Amino acid sequence: MLQKFGFTQYESQVYEAIFAQDQPLDATSIVNYSNVPKAKIYEVLNRLIDKGTVLTTMHGKKKLYMAVDLQSIILKIRADFEKDIEELKTYKIKRTFTDEHIWTLKDASSIASNIEQLIEEADSSILFLAWNEQMDKYRELLEQKEAEGVHVEVLAVGGLQSSLTHKYSLIPMIEDSKLEPSQLIIVDYAYLLFAGIEHDSWKAIKTTSKPIVKALTDYFYHDVALTQITKKYGDQLLQDEEIARLLARLIY
Template structure:
């Protein structure tokens, strides 16, 4: 029977000497270190090292004095303490390993997402994870479906900045109305969505094709950085247009149409990403 108890205590991270000392104290306490060594069979040269280890772990208590005496924490309390500590360790391990696994698996990959609803679900997941900043380029139709999650993010202190195509009004986000939303919709033949969460992950794709909508999600820095910076440069341009629109349109035409035509490769000046 006692051998089984030794094995059980070893499974609770007791060494052989610690198990012998603890069981001896359970049978009779308080005891001096000398008495614990004598009754347990732990060598006298090791007993105080063993008792100090048990005391530091909270498995026994010490009554200081010229001749310290030792008493065990009751078995039920010991098991309770071990269970609480184990559960905390499991919770910490679960969280840490999940975060490590996620970052290790995802940071070098680019994932394809098909279907408008599936894309918006991934965007919502990105919003829910953000802790510092969300940059979102979006049309009104999709904004309305994301508004609840964006508001929750803002309420927990996340800076939400929206580049809006169409009349988007918000009391929780910094909204920049794109100066040529209608023209872009016409030129590109559809709506897209781009989100950057904490400058660490992006979702970007076309959302106006129903089940044929497609997007990419990635934490790959080679894409996260340039996509995030393009959105920031869009914000620069909108600030500049707000203050110097008349001067810029004098040089580049209404809504900078001459620039758009200059850098188009199609005779109709439209974009042909969506075939």
């Protein structure tokens, strides 16, 4: 059973052999009970001692070994696992090559985890366009990255309550039921994810292709500019029927 948690077969055999006895054992007895080769027994015992699963003491000239209670081992495995997970969260691998491929994602939870990862790994900038219900999931993380010195700009369709310095709100000009939600995030002007609804399911592309990143960066600022223009001069512009029709197609 312990092999499922990183123990070798010999370590598992030795631990179980010691644990099964009601008194401490010397190395010779452990060999007999565990069927681990005598040539390997001290190496295996030392590894178990280092892992904190076996205790040792001297009885006269003989060294004796006793197994740690299984419940204590369970607690230690859980604590070590949680510590490793926390370390993994802060571990960053930076790309050293240019990947021109366009990768596809077809699962909403996978898309969400990729967006969160992109935000967490941002070094210098984040551009994020999304409907407010999607963007709100990452609000605290975005605020944290801005506090760390990352330049963050967001365009939230429907508005967003946030302390972010550069936030823009687009209030839809048509019924919500007719809108097609999308999400666009560009990190460090190098990494891009664009997601939308297709056949009632979220689909996305992810790429570091420079032409695509540049084109959708322009797309982001194009929508920010039109949002701000509409906000400031909307009443005047909407008097023109053709302009009103074009503005109604902004983003959606």
